[in-house]
Amino acid sequence: MSLFMRRELETILSNSKIDDRQFVNSLSRGLNVLQAFYPNCGPLGNQDLSKLTGLPKPTISRITYTLTRLGFLTFLSNIGKYELGLPILNISNTMISNMQIRKVSHQIMQDLANYADASIGLAEKYANQMIYINNCIGKTSHALSINVGTSVSIARTSLGCALLACLPDDERELILNQVKAETPANKWSAIYDLQQRSKEQYLKKGFCIVDGDWRNHISAVAVPLYIKEMRYYYAINCAGPAISLSEDRLMRDIGPRLITAKREIESQLSIGRLLPNERY
Incomplete structure (x- = not known):
């Protein structure tokens, strides 16, 4: 913890x-x-x-x-x-199996994972972490296999960057200040720059691309998802080796497909398009 x-x-x-x-x-x-x-x-x-x-x-x-x-x-x-x-374990499995968003999103995520031959992850915000609640992988061993329950940084991953980019300014600033307090001074500048780039890209494109900030040679793109009625924040990403997920492919192909997948999940959950400043 x-x-x-x-x-x-x-x-x-x-x-x-x-x-x-x-x-x-x-x-x-x-x-x-x-x-x-x-x-x-x-x-x-x-x-x-x-x-x-x-x-x-x-x-x-x-x-x-x-x-x-x-x-x-x-x-x-x-x-x-x-x-x-x-x-x-029994409690965890029961909770995960009963999560509606996981049921709705699984086939949509698996189809995209097969198309991209990469890892498609769904994570929920908790404190300054993003916790995986589902992960689907493509057909080859090159795709990242991440266990459900794995937590990753909200400040240095595509999942976290996308989610932070969609938050109201006051909530986003609060979380970043908390992250700053836990981050060595010599590393904060890089995190801050990443967050600024991600916010700008989200406002222009509707998704965030992170290249190698979480793991070397791993590229990823993510979109946020917000269930207004429950105030639950989620994000969906596509991640894999940079050699197969070039920035151009993420920008022109996978990013837009993630937005389409997100809209389909929203439609099935009947939650509408609820994020601020979103491009449609």
Whole structure:
């Protein structure tokens, strides 16, 4: 969990507790502990969890004991640390399988992945991250295979750039200021320039192209998607080796096809065209 993701969760929990007699503090702390685990973090001990959540170690010990008894954590006695238990996987799979946007978008994304022979990803914004909720790949091994649940930077990826470009200025500025606070000073200028280019390109073309900023030799183009009624922000991208996804191809072919795919998804979800300054 990044520093900002932890702060956002703490803010949500803090705001929820204000004058709310229905709020269960012990439950919120338990969920905070589960939220502390992140991809490739490895097993975490009570001290690790205390640092990640900001909760006292005695509180963490009681929570991890309870979560272990319930099966949500598994205790590894040989190293004295915990990993997530199988019930978490069941909850995750249930959530993903029931996501309407994932059901609606899957075949549209797969058709585009086959056409582009690349990876087509769908991600949702959470804090300063974009979290993959679906990924379809083309027919060859050159396409990027990214697991559902993988989180990537909102500031350095095509998914994040597209989503930030569509946000109202005040929301976009707030997120970028939070990213800046977590970014080494010598790297911020490149991120800021990328965001400015992406915003300009989105306003002109309706999509954002990012070439090698996330991974070397990987090119990508993305479009944002916003479900107004639920205030959910998503983005869809096409990514693959730069040798097969040249900037010219992304600009003239794949970018416009992503916009068409986005419109089809919107149409099936009956949410309309809801992003500001969008070109149609």
